[in-house]
Amino acid sequence: MSARISWTAGVPAGASASTSTPLGDCNTCAGETPAVQDIRALLATIPDPEIPAISIVDLGIVRAVRDDCVIITPTYSGCPATHFIEQSIRNALDEAGFRHVRIETTLSPPWTSDWISDEGHEKLRAYGIAPPPRGAVSASLRNDTHAQCPRCGSMNTAEISRFGSTPCKALWRCNACAEPFDRFKCH
Amino acid sequence: MTKAEVSAYATRLGDDALILGQRLSEWCGHAPTIEVDLSLANLALDLIGQATHFLGVAGDSDQLAFHRDALDFSNCLLVEQPNGDFAQTIARQFLFSTFQELHLQALTSSKDERLAAIAAKAVKEVAYHRQLASDWVVRLGDGTEESKTRIEAALDWMWRFVDELFEMDELEMKLAKERVGVDKSTLRVEWDRRVDAVLAEGTLARPAPRRPVLGGRRGHHTEHLGHLLSQMQFLQRAYPGAVW
Missing domain, CATH: 3.30.300.130 (Fe-S cluster assembly (FSCA))
Incomplete structure (x- = not known):
């Protein structure tokens, strides 16, 4: 280190x-x-x-x-x-x-x-990653707020796993367009 | 407090995280589903990162991790227990993460700003660990007959290592008094409350009290630690100083 x-x-x-x-x-x-x-x-x-x-x-x-x-x-x-x-x-x-x-x-x-900038949020979305909800410090860790599908914009989504391909992402799926997507975790 | 006392305390914190991180990494590629595999690997990564920081307070973290023998490790006995079946891994994680979150939360107000900074960072990660383990305790307890039998047996086995989590010795009493460390005995009430709530949700009974097994902080370990170290330390023992 x-x-x-x-x-x-x-x-x-x-x-x-x-x-x-x-x-x-x-x-x-x-x-x-x-x-x-x-x-x-x-x-x-x-x-x-x-x-x-x-x-x-x-x-x-x-x-x-x-x-x-x-x-x-x-x-x-x-x-x-x-x-x-x-x-x-x-x-x-x-x-x-x-x-x-x-x-x-x-x-x-x-x-x-x-601390992720507004511009960072937009870039994440364009890249296919749902940005984290604001207010991480006070937010429930359960991430109860639904993620918006970064592909089709639907709010009809569900969490598959809270731990994804990197420590900062959770795995979600969109019930509308059936695509899986990453969500940046609230932290 | 002396530098040696803070180092000894930081080593305990680091060893807990390191040994559990190493245990969890044994699941990598073997977990029941890809989601669980990723979850446990993520927990391992967080814990090994925390260990690096805590051991860094005590000295050279790589040296401490790879060049000490079992007798010099001061982790609690719970974290060195073998992974067993998935229920045993989850029971161990549930009991430890619930404790670790409370411990780190209290440590964020340590007068040692290094320990406070590491704790403030780590506690956010451990909150996710506790949640994952709690969710699985409920799911296994409230699942099939088979899953319930297994999580009951796992909790029953791991329970004997719980008292050690809250054990205070002369060193930790002194550091707690100086507000560098934490009086872990004060965390027990809240730990009991949180654990009982999850067990109730999972329709599980609290295991019967057992004679506690102690000694990890003094280097008295179960045979499992040596086997774990032989794997974790092999490369640095065989090729001292090797780097990527």
């Missing part, structure tokens, strides 16, 4: 984004240096390895960006993509001339599916 885990809220002094705000909502932060803006733009081009339709920024795992450091957080404790994502960021930063920019990992506050 990475030796660079930071245990506190994770934003060092001078960081430009609040840890409680998804980066996606912070694209217009005033007072950012051009370098920070460039790094942000770069990160927005890096796909999530398991759901390449959305970027790591859409997914809400980039917690803060400053001119010498990028802070990320894993979705799940055992997310197998964590190291791959870190390497992807490293490669992108290096190629763009940001060799001096460090990558740090923080666990706190814990990632929630509420």
Whole structure:
């Protein structure tokens, strides 16, 4: 495991984004240096390895960006993509001339599916994955709210299994068009 | 508190998660249905991730996982019990996840910010584990005669390892007093309430009290742990330091 885990809220002094705000909502932060803006733009081009339709920024795992450091957080404790994502960021930063920019990992506050951006929701739907209901923290884990079929739009759907092909997805089926689909889990 | 005390405590938390994660991963490719296979593999993944974080507080997590012998492991005895049939796996998971969720929830207010951060992340995952196991306890209990017989036998067997979950020794009492750890004995009432509710829904009787089997925290394990470790540690023992 990475030796660079930071245990506190994770934003060092001078960081430009609040840890409680998804980066996606912070694209217009005033007072950012051009370098920070460039790094942000770069990160927005890096796909999530398991759901390449959305970027790591859409997914809400980039917690803060400053001119010498990028802070990320894993979705799940055992997310197998964590190291791959870190390497992807490293490669992108290096190629763009940001060799001096460090990558740090923080666990706190814990990632929630509420941090997936609105744009991320749309990209998930277009990719065939029903986005998670908002309000993960207070929502019932039973995911009682019905998922809308991302293919035909029907609400006549049913859960097949709460655990799917990756930790963040559940398996559903649409009773209207008879297609199975993934639903991003509330977390 | 000393660094060694926090390390010992983090190792217990990590060992519980690691050993159960390894046990569950034994189901991969063997579970009764593809959905169950994926579910158990997902639980294993979460638990091994949690173990990596907790053992990382105590030291080098890979070193601790792959280069200690059975006597040095401090997991509770429940998690090392063999998978048995599907009912035994579910009974073990149900009893442990119900406990682990309460334990981690309490640990989120630890004064050690590393333990608090790991717990806050892990508790959300374990809530899903508890739900899965509870659903299956109900389904097996309220299912066929065969499934009911099996889950009853499984709960009866696993029940002897329950008291150890809540056992407090000098180390944990000290850490709980310093608000670094959790006084696990205070979790028992809520655990009983939650477990009883699920058993009732599954038309299952609470198993008769049994003489508790203790000792895991002191390295006194059942023979099953050594067999588990021989498989889990083989590669790193044969080829020390091997990496992907």
